[in-house]
Amino acid sequence: xxxxxxxxxxxxxxxxxxxxxxxxxxxxxxxxxxxxxxxxxxxxxxxxxxxxxxxxxxxxxxxxxxxxxxxxxxxxxxxxxxxxxxxxxxxxxxxxxxxxxxxxxxxxxxxxxxxxxxxxxxxxxxxxxxxxxxxxxxxxxxxxxxxxxxxxxxxxxxxxxxxxxxxxxxxxxxxxxxxxxxxxxxxxxxxxxxxxxxxxxxxxxxxxxxxxxxxxxxxxxxxxxxxxxxxxxxxxxxxxxxxxxxxxxxxxxxxxxxxxxxxxxxxxxxxxxxxxxxxxxxxxxxxxxxxxxxxxxxxxxxxxxxxxxxxxxxxxxxxxxxxxxxxxx
Numbered sequence: 001x002x003x004x005x006x007x008x009x010x011x012x013x014x015x016x017x018x019x020x021x022x023x024x025x026x027x028x029x030x031x032x033x034x035x036x037x038x039x040x041x042x043x044x045x046x047x048x049x050x051x052x053x054x055x056x057x058x059x060x061x062x063x064x065x066x067x068x069x070x071x072x073x074x075x076x077x078x079x080x081x082x083x084x085x086x087x088x089x090x091x092x093x094x095x096x097x098x099x100x101x102x103x104x105x106x107x108x109x110x111x112x113x114x115x116x117x118x119x120x121x122x123x124x125x126x127x128x129x130x131x132x133x134x135x136x137x138x139x140x141x142x143x144x145x146x147x148x149x150x151x152x153x154x155x156x157x158x159x160x161x162x163x164x165x166x167x168x169x170x171x172x173x174x175x176x177x178x179x180x181x182x183x184x185x186x187x188x189x190x191x192x193x194x195x196x197x198x199x200x201x202x203x204x205x206x207x208x209x210x211x212x213x214x215x216x217x218x219x220x221x222x223x224x225x226x227x228x229x230x231x232x233x234x235x236x237x238x239x240x241x242x243x244x245x246x247x248x249x250x251x252x253x254x255x256x257x258x259x260x261x262x263x264x265x266x267x268x269x270x271x272x273x274x275x276x277x278x279x280x281x282x283x284x285x286x287x288x289x290x291x292x293x294x295x296x297x298x299x300x301x302x303x304x305x306x307x308x309x310x311x312x313x314x315x316x317x318x319x320x321x322x323x324x325x326x327x328x329x
Contacts, residue, residue, distance in 0.1 A: 017058045025051025035224040035249055035270065037242040038161075041112045042226035048108070052101060117164040117240055160211070160229045160238035172208035172240060174201060180211070180218030180231040182257060183264040194283045199268040202276035203246050209239040219255035222268055228254055243270040 025047050034040060071081075113119065163170065176199065177188040187196045201207050211220055213231040220239060221228040224247075229239040253264035271279060 013062070017055055017062070020058060021051050021055035024054050031226075032224050033245070033247075034226070035243055035245040035247060036222075036226065037244055038116045039224070039226040039244075041115055045105075045108060045112050049105065052105075115164060117162045117167075159235070160240075161227065162238055162240050164240075167206055167240075170206075173205040175208045175210065176201075178209045178211045178220060178231065179214055180220065180253065180257075180264075181214040182216065183253075183260040185218075185220070185251060185253075185264070185266045192280065192284055193287060194280070196283070198266055199251065200276065200279055201243055201268065201270055202273050203243050203270050204273070206242055207240065211237045211239060216257050217255050218253050218257050218264070221252045221254040222249055223252070224249040225268075230255060243268075246270045246272055246275075 179186045187199050211231040213233045218231040227241055229237055248267050248269050251266045251268055
């Protein structure tokens with residue numbers, strides 16, 4: 001019986017390993033549902049790395065299994081093993097292949113990072129509206145009046161994921177200030193004054209998050225968006241993205257920030273344009289009503305008992321007792 005050449009076995013094994021690796025690498029269910037324009041870029045890179053990892057695993061573990069069977073100890077065979085000193089072509093091969101793989105993955109990752117907006121050459125500074133909101137009315141007047149000779153102070157560039165090559169030098173559709181504190185996320189909309197414990201955005205909008213931290217380092221991570229950006233105390237960071245699928249997605253702090261780090265969670269709610277407009281209108285009305293209630297009540301017009309009445313429960317006394325105390329004085 002003619003023996004099958006080793007080269008043919010190697011070719012067949014290579015074809016089988018390649019087919020299995022590609023199928024698993026492209027059909028796994030390890031990642032959550034894609035919900036942003038950036039997610040397919042990250043998933044494409046991950047799938048290639050996972051395919052290569054599966055192939056390497058099968059080759060290494062398969063070789064070990066074959067060697068365990070082929071070169072196992074036979075009964076009655078007490079001779080020494082075959083002395084193998086080295087194989088230069090094989091050593092060059094197993095050194096060169098990983099080197100090439102790492103270089104190609106590095107080039108690919110840089111391209112993905114650039115397409116996501118990581119290499120915005122302008123440094124993606126904050127928008128004029130955000131600068132005015134943060135810096136006060138004097139700067140706001142300077143920014144809005146081009147006839148003034150005075151210019152606003154230079155704003156340091158922001159690090160993070162900024163404008164992509166397609167949106168470079170274009171303002172974002174929606175700017176949201178995000179502050180991380182132990183142990184919660186606060187979302188402020190500078191153009192409307194709305195503050196929320198959840199992030200609400202419209203689907204398809206180019207959203208810019210201006211991230212900051214009040215106390216320690218936090219990390220804003222939305223797994224469905226495949227995006228994560230640190231929030232640093234005293235150093236502004238930015239995260240710019242486009243949501244592509246309406247729904248509710250978890251927001252997780254991915255940086256150990258203290259004893260209750262695990263509970264620092266919220267959610268991003270991606271609305272249709274109509275739903276987002278309705279949410280925004282409802283919150284602006286509620287904000288205006290609260291403001292009107294505060295302005296309508298002038299403490300100078302209230303009697304002492306009326307002014308203190310809302311706090312009687314906290315003080316542990318009844319309204320009648322409070323009134324008698326005030327009358328006695």
